[in-house]
Amino acid sequence: MTNLKYKCIKCGVCCFEIPGAYQKRIPLYPEEVEKLIEIAKERGTKFQVIEDLVFPDILNKNILVITYKIKLDNENKCCPFYETDKGCTIQDIKPLACKAYPLSLKQEDAFHFQISIDPLCNYVLENYEILKDIDLNKIKIIFQEEYKNAEQHLNKNKKLILKIKQLEYLKKIKIIREITIEKFNEYLINWTRVELKV
Numbered sequence: 001m002t003n004l005k006y007k008c009i010k011c012g013v014c015c016f017e018i019p020g021a022y023q024k025r026i027p028l029y030p031e032e033v034e035k036l037i038e039i040a041k042e043r044g045t046k047f048q049v050i051e052d053l054v055f056p057d058i059l060n061k062n063i064l065v066i067t068y069k070i071k072l073d074n075e076n077k078c079c080p081f082y083e084t085d086k087g088c089t090i091q092d093i094k095p096l097a098c099k100a101y102p103l104s105l106k107q108e109d110a111f112h113f114q115i116s117i118d119p120l121c122n123y124v125l126e127n128y129e130i131l132k133d134i135d136l137n138k139i140k141i142i143f144q145e146e147y148k149n150a151e152q153h154l155n156k157n158k159k160l161i162l163k164i165k166q167l168e169y170l171k172k173i174k175i176i177r178e179i180t181i182e183k184f185n186e187y188l189i190n191w192t193r194v195e196l197k198v
């Protein structure tokens with residue numbers, strides 16, 4: 001049994017783009033995006049998002065948007081709310097995914113997610129030998145606050161997926177289960193966006 005207790009070492013790595021093939025992903029729900037757009041406007045900060053988790057609805061020719069992600073395209077390739085001397089400047093209202101970090105939602109398949117530890121966090125790297133095979137019960141103890149937020153994040157995700165399934169059941173939408181990249185890209189270019197919220 002380990003006595004490990006998570007404490008962020010405030011290195012800031014999680015607010016930056018990771019060089020190489022790994023695509024940094026800070027998922028944001030549409031209502032979080034709205035809030036961040038307002039703050040960015042007040043501060044005169046350039047803030048842009050790109051779509052993250054989306055489902056093509058073939059019945060209505062819509063792209064259902066579940067989450068977005070922050071575009072890290074400034075000079076430093078970091079979140080626009082990160083400042084070198086202060087760190088995150090929106091601590092109290094930062095997105096759920098940031099509040100849960102270094103716990104994140106690992107996508108198992110199109111409709112299923114699971115709470116997992118992100119190995120790119122420096123605290124996790126420092127304690128990798130202890131954390132690499134740890135079970136969920138121990139994760140809850142080591143990452144107490146973060147686990148609560150990760151659970152909230154996961155529950156929100158589940159509710160959104162459930163909403164999609166209910167709409168499908170009611171035949172109001174039809175989600176394609178198998179699709180080629182070419183077709184998917186064609187739909188992304190031509191179809192209307194509809195944000196899903198719960």
Ligand code: SF4
Nearest residue numbers: 015079081082088098
């Ligand atoms: S919102 Fe804050 S914690 Fe989240 S990526 Fe941006 S600066 Fe980092």
Ligand code: SF4
Nearest residue numbers: 008009011012014121
């Ligand atoms: S990478 Fe980990 S230790 Fe570093 S700031 Fe982010 S959460 Fe904290």
